[in-house]
Amino acid sequence: MSDDWEQRWASGARTFYIAEIVRQASYALAAVQQALQLSRDPQGRSEAWPAVQSFLTATAIISKLLWPVRAERADRKSRWRRFRADRLRTELMVSDTSALRDRKVRDSADHFDERIDDLVRDQRIPQAWTDLADEELTQRAAPFRAIDADTGEVLAGHDRMALAPVVTELNAILQRCETIEPGSSSAPDVTMLLATLRWPPLPSLFAPTERSDEPVTARASIAATGPQTLEGLITLVIDQLFEHPDTNRTRRRKHR
Structure with a gap:
């Protein structure tokens, strides 16, 4: 079976990934703002790390969408990961x-x-206070997690990451997502919902169907001026609901 991935991407598959990137970027930016605010408050510093962790999780999801793990394999799933990441x-x-x-x-x-294992497994345990003065006693640095509001860095284990470049990149990506999928940055959940209507493709309500045992065709009958797609039909119904709300309420009361 030949892969029609280019067609899949262009016909709506891309929208799923764009909507997910927008959501995760929005989560990450909100979380880092909360983390910085809490880290500057002496009474809220202990609550800053959960926000940092949310930031790290959201950015990790974006990172894996752009640079997938286990993509070096030759199987079809790995090739798709490389394909969508490249796109x-x-x-x-x-x-x-x-x-x-x-x-x-x-x-x-x-x-x-x-990181905790590295410390407790290999750290020599002193037997007395005098052992602390032994030149051969090497004290390993304990791993820790924190946000440094003064330098604008996140620290985990023994590693540091500057926040400013990540935040700048997230904002730039959001702008590009909006250019590719207009409306996605302001309503990612709606974008994802519309994506589910377009992809995977569902049998059209208006396309003719043919029985296997005899050449009989049947299809939904609709005026030529009516909507010719499922999305058009949904849009028409929504417009009618909002255009005549009083009429709809009257109809509901009559049916009670």
Whole structure:
């Protein structure tokens, strides 16, 4: 079976990825703003990390959409990952030097258990206070997670990530998404809903169907001036509901 991926992408598959990137970018920007506000408040600093973690999770999802993991394999799923990632990076004009590609801090936060392992497994345990003065005693730095509002960095394990380049890239991507899919940046959930109406393609209500046992065709009958697509039909119904709300309420009362 030949892959019609170019056609799939152009006919609506792309919209799913754009809507997801918009949602995750919006989550990330809201979370980093909350994290910075809490980190500047002496009483709210302990609550800053959950917001940072949300930021890291959202940016990690975007990063994996643009640079998928396990994409080096030769199977069909991996080839699709490479295909959609190449298309997204090209259309969103994201370079391989983007700050979104650096996963060191995200990996350290996600695998914090391993950072703790490195300390407790290999740190020599002193037997007495005098052991602390032993020149051969090396004290390993303890891993930690924090946001430094003064330098604008996130710290996880022993890694640091500057926030400004990531925030700049997220805002630029949102603008490009809006150019590609108008309305997506203001209503990503609606964009995703419309995407589900367009793709995967459903049998048209208006296309003729033919029985396998005899050449009989049947299709929905609709005026030539009526909507010829499912989306057009839905739009017509919604317009009528909002155009005549009083009439619709009267009809509902009569049916009670």
